[in-house]
Amino acid sequence: MFQEMTLEELQSKAKQGKLTIIDVRSPSEYEDSKIPNSVNIPVFDDEERKEVGTIYKQVSPKAARERGIEIFSAKLPQFINEVKELDGEKVVYCWRGGMRSKAAATVVDLAGTPVFRLNGGFRTYRNWVVNTLENFDMKPHAFVLNGYTGTGKTEILQKLKSEGYPVLDLEGMANHRGSIFGQIGRKPHNQKKFDSLLVHELLRYQDDEYVLMEGESKRIGKAVLPSFLMDKKDEGVQIYIELPKEERVRIILDEYQPWNYPEECIEAFHMIKKRIHTPVAKEIEQALHDENFEIAIELLLDYYYDPRYQHSITQYAEDQIIPIKAKNTEDATQQIKQLLTKKNVLH
Template sequence: MSNVQIETVTRKQLCYESDLYIDVRSPAEFAEYRLPGAVNLPLFTNEERAKIGTIYKQQSREAAIEAGVAIYAPKWPDFFAKAKELQQQAPDKRMVVYCWRGGMRSKTVAATLALLGIECYQLEGGIRSFRQYVQQSLAEQAEKKRDYLVIAGHTGTRKTEILSRLAEKGYPVVDLEGLAGHRGSVFGHIGLAQKSQKQFEYELMARLQELDDSSYLIIEAESKRIGHIVLPEFIIEGKKRGTRVELVYPFWKRVEHIYNTYQPEQYASEIWEAVEKIKKYLTPQLYKELEALREQADYQKMFATLLEFYYDPRYAHAAKQYPSKAEVLEYSEIDTAVDKLISLIEQWKEQEVAR
């Protein structure tokens, strides 16, 4: 094994279109963060990785290596078969193996595959080097001079859908909630798979790089956190100084949209768990009313009650933090909102150029 030549590539040499990435970290590590399009072929399960880590800390590096080999060796035929199948499916792609920091896991796999005739490369520094690149790139994005158009509006005004329509038409939209896999409220995780901070920052970086030539960005008015995701400070500052558009959508249409989005028949328990999380902010009388509506399965009325007595008052309070007034855009149909917003954006762009 020591005589096998392991070819390596650096982060700068990666090519997402023509590379096949094999991530040999545990499923939990892979789920948290990974290279674009990577395939997870883990050497160890989450539990096995934890066991080896404990041996490393409590005994020695050598003992951990021995334990790792004992666990990994029986898996090798299946691992090799999967790697060979992936190579056959994409014969023109360069296979790049990586782990966390380009250590023993990826080195072992790359060397063994090479020994058995599968050409592959090891990523120098592992995904850690990619993570450093993401952080550096976001720091560079923070230095760019850009205007911000901030789309605000009460809960249920269909801001995400409107932003998606704008993005389809080529406008420089950064869908922060979409990147986070979360809708922003205590209910925002329901029916979604929220991404990790690392994955969010990578996808944010990628989107900002796509919009590198744009002099402005369109974002939704978010708080500092979207679920457990913390937004970069430069996005928060851009929101504060940006030009705001306040979307105004009829109350009962908002209720209908929330009902359709959260699918209470399917996610009833998750919805009530979310209500329990905000219980301390509710009056006893309001909480009892929500309990009764839950028992009756009257979710439309429950959502209407939450909007009227919890979300709307909180939104009104938060809106006071902005020093300037927003441009108000009223609509009852999404197509109308998109058309009005495009007209407003074009006028705003002309004004910015004139300045």
């Protein structure tokens, strides 16, 4: 018979790389939120889950169980083989450690593959994430990258992270670029998915002297940053990056590739159109329709983004700010690395 595993045991074994975590919920549940590095082998697909749920509500729990057994029985050989082929110790979970994970663990164990079941299911993990964030005492200092739109802050952070620097890529965790146009070409993560990614990154860097992050607002797409992280950001060293405008336009074009999403660009622009002087707004809209994206970006920088950024600079004390003037993102990255080597920069 399968054994239960606590969340603490799961996390310990996962850190050691000795565990394969199997999510047996439906694909849409898995897409909505999951335990990091888990694989999805569903007991029911989305339509089957809906059918069983309807029977549960409209007929009876007994009838729902019987229909569930009927559906799952037909896919047992494939299900057992998929689990068996996975490496290492195995643990399965569903939403709350209920019938789906119990059925999955039972049949896999009976087929000769030892397996654990997560006690309390995904709900236990989600409660842990929420409680950890609510009570988190973030120890590292913060270096915060600021700068006009298009200064390649995300690109710089990703480069630094690839070299082993402690980086919180908040836009990456939100799967959103943090602007009106930030969702173009992406599917933004919901709060649950963002929280899950964030808590693991925070714990990863908790013993470091500092972390690097971008100067984000409270909301990034669908995700809201916790208050302690906003406080840490506001208290941190503010690195202000300045790049030539032509370089910024190039970076924006490379990042957004608006020619692949012309309709989405126009739709996003309509959300800010009223905030821009009417003749300029008409010129930007026409440039977007003509797919003259370079002109549209230059006008958006001059008449919308840059003035808003200039206002945001005033919220920080002068001794918090370190300006960096660079030719491109590579130059800016090198200057930041030099800055981080100075022992007195945090004092």
